[in-house]
Amino acid sequence: MLKFYGNAARILKNPLPFHHENFEKLGDTFRLKIGLGSSVVFSRDAGFAQYVLQKNQKNYTKSPIQTEEVAKYLGKGLLTSEGEHWRRQRKLIQPAFHKKQLIQLLDSMDAAIKAELNKIETDSQIDIFPTFNDLAFQTVVKSLFSSAVGQKEIDRLQYITEAAQQMLVRELRQPYLGWWFSLTGIVKKHTDLTDEARAILQDLVEKRKQSGIRENDLLDMLLDARYDDGTAMDNKQLIDEILILFTAGHETTSNALTFIAQLLARHPDAQDKVAEEADKANKLNLSLFEKI
Numbered sequence: 001m002l003k004f005y006g007n008a009a010r011i012l013k014n015p016l017p018f019h020h021e022n023f024e025k026l027g028d029t030f031r032l033k034i035g036l037g038s039s040v041v042f043s044r045d046a047g048f049a050q051y052v053l054q055k056n057q058k059n060y061t062k063s064p065i066q067t068e069e070v071a072k073y074l075g076k077g078l079l080t081s082e083g084e085h086w087r088r089q090r091k092l093i094q095p096a097f098h099k100k101q102l103i104q105l106l107d108s109m110d111a112a113i114k115a116e117l118n119k120i121e122t123d124s125q126i127d128i129f130p131t132f133n134d135l136a137f138q139t140v141v142k143s144l145f146s147s148a149v150g151q152k153e154i155d156r157l158q159y160i161t162e163a164a165q166q167m168l169v170r171e172l173r174q175p176y177l178g179w180w181f182s183l184t185g186i187v188k189k190h191t192d193l194t195d196e197a198r199a200i201l202q203d204l205v206e207k208r209k210q211s212g213i214r215e216n217d218l219l220d221m222l223l224d225a226r227y228d229d230g231t232a233m234d235n236k237q238l239i240d241e242i243l244i245l246f247t248a249g250h251e252t253t254s255n256a257l258t259f260i261a262q263l264l265a266r267h268p269d270a271q272d273k274v275a276e277e278a279d280k281a282n283k284l285n286l287s288l289f290e291k292i
């Protein structure tokens, strides 16, 4: 515990060197005490993650960080819920993420990715994270709403998603300041922002329902989804799930892409292999589309 609080300023500035040192000293999985009776397990062991999240997931519950802290901004969707509510939502939404359904989103995703990659200036040094960040957000937005959403709304939704996420990170890195964040109204400012995002999404959902147009995007799939009793999600639940897809699919993907780019830059052999594999996949895709 002393270790965590003794390093608080360092962790706040950049937690990665602190975690890296711990991994080097303590091994690929270790426990850090952060308060009386509470601790966090850190792991960079893929087998451990698979054991907890997949093989033995029944024995693990989500942390209050998800079910309370994240939920206060994003509501009660897949990522933030547990038990019967989670099971019901998962059964409802899972089919929308089946390969056959996702194939229908490929064109929108492809266009979103190409548009972002085209913005990269070659022959100059750039920070790749903002590009991958926009790329990940645009891909999620276009998968959900195809082209039925204006740039102004996209920018506002991205601003709000990122602001809420940064606030969460502050709350997690400085749990001892929770009272201060509440007292000064910073938490309220962010819940107000997520309410504004809900209003934008509500408008988009209503417009889609009234238009009678089928876009075959993720929104259509979520609107089509039915519980066992034949009913659909109500608007509030639908909007919670959309907000969660924005958040869960955004920074995770941009962080992963950024680290991948850094690793590939350092390992040209691996870079060649990836390029070769991408070329092959491209050719396969072409022949698949030609057949269709």
Ligand code: HEM
Binding pocket: 053, 062, 066, 078, 079, 080, 090, 140, 244, 245, 246, 248, 249, 250, 252, 253, 256
């Ligand atoms: C490299 C990128 C990603 C990483 C590293 C990642 C990581 C994770 C992890 C570790 C969990 C489990 C959390 C837990 O149960 O405690 C999770 C859940 C989830 N992720 Fe991702 N994710 C990524 C991309 C995405 C994308 C692109 C989406 C959607 C657009 C997404 C949506 C979700 C949802 C909805 C859940 C909750 C699932 C449930 O509880 O049933 N994620 N993710």
